[in-house]
Amino acid sequence: MERTTRKMFITLTFVFGLFGVALMIAAFATDHWIKSAPERQESNQMNETSGGSPTKNKGNINFGLFRGHRVLDYGSGGRLKIIKVECSLSFGVCMWTDLTDSTKKTAQLEKLVADYNNQTVKELIDFGLFSFGLWVSTIVTLALGVVWGLVSIMFAIFNIFGKPIETITGPAGLYLWNGLALIFSLLACLLYVGLFVSGIQKNILPKEDVDIGWTSEGRTYLDYSFYLVVGAAGSFLFSVIVLMFSGLQLSCSYSSASEKEVDGMILY
Template sequence: MGETKKGFVGFTIFVSLAAIGLVVGAFVTEHWISAFAQKTNNTLTKNATVETDGTLKFTGNITFGLFAGTRFVNYGVGARRQTIEVVCDGSSGYCLLYNTTRANYNKRTKLQTAIDEYNNASAILTDTSVKEELYEFGLFPYGLWVATIVLSSLGMAWGLVSIGFSIFNIVGKPIETITGPMGLYLWNGLALLFSALGMVMYLVLYFRYYKYNVLPLEDRLAHFSTEDNANLDYSFYLLVGATGLYLINLLLLMFSGVRLKCGFTREADKVIDNGIILY
């Protein structure tokens, strides 16, 4: 591999490290979703006033990530900070944003209660054309949530593999297709694919559920709503950035002149020739 190609391949190492850092940042930060809650009934809306701390009565702000978050909700007596935890049950297939500052429910009990409320509400409907939505009870699918985590993690894992093989291509002499240029395209391509799939899974979760509600049922019964007031926040865009960086890696490999080739390299031919001569 020529020096120019080695330079491009070496640069992909730093790009992959940056991409992995972005995914880690997305996982540990709690700003995948940012939502604004407000009362929907007219009487309380007309009486909403600005508090001394700058917050508006009968409103709230909610931010959360893949595992936890924070909410400030003003029920008319000042904004109260509350911690959110994502609670899931794989056997039932549902997740819930649990308010950990409320001690009246165990989180597993709260999740099961929400599931039971959803199932009971769906069972008593007489109009078969009407369907109760999960988000109305503060629930969302476990499958989409775990798929986002697993796919994004796999994207990060393939990014690490691409770094290892990039270093090997710079300092070593790969003799097989999978360890040479073909492997560089493959590992970066897999990192791009899985990161993009993780991003898509979360977009489905957002547009199908979070966009309409991120509040528990008790808040909705108190006439609070976040419908059309929930947006994707910077933690999600860190994952988008990581996906873009993996795409840049593939473009760098293309511009470097590293070609997709199958079979053994010249180094392999030399090894075979030397073996025949020794024989």
């Protein structure tokens, strides 16, 4: 009866782990980590005084870890553009761009870095640039969270249908892999929040848009793809809690393992 109850709890751990991995993969695949409703301030002031349409000179942007979509309305209808991340390891920065030619993207990035280095007042984000370190760290920790989540799922299946002998394949392993998945999913959340707070919430527009009056400051927010990772972290946390209630002890003792050895085996 006790063994059946433990298997039931481990099955719950498997379900929570599977749900957490699914949420993290969905976060990778969707382009809604941030959303923004930028506006062109100078033109909006002119519209107000002249009675222009309030929908003119407004836009919306959604962006994921690698790409996004931007629609800006200059007064003649929205213009949809697909924007992607272009990074430079040597400069340690990334930018948003709608260019497709790799040579032009590199030249644009180098020019923005040069413009930033030639002044001392404006911040990196004012040039449409953001931290490469925080961006790539978010991706790496998110990927590691998925990997450890998958490992936890495999070990949960093994504990449900098999008879683990090694300590690492039993309770210790279940605690370890779920704990690592929890840690890395939380790190991914914290790193992206750091990236968001350090600049993205101030500007998500390329410099050429900023130069003609567009602004996204105070109009940019975290979107549902980010909260999928928060949900994944919660799912892995529930996995650990379920393990605690299952009665499985986190122990390095091999006494239970030795009981499962085949009769007659000589232990040295």
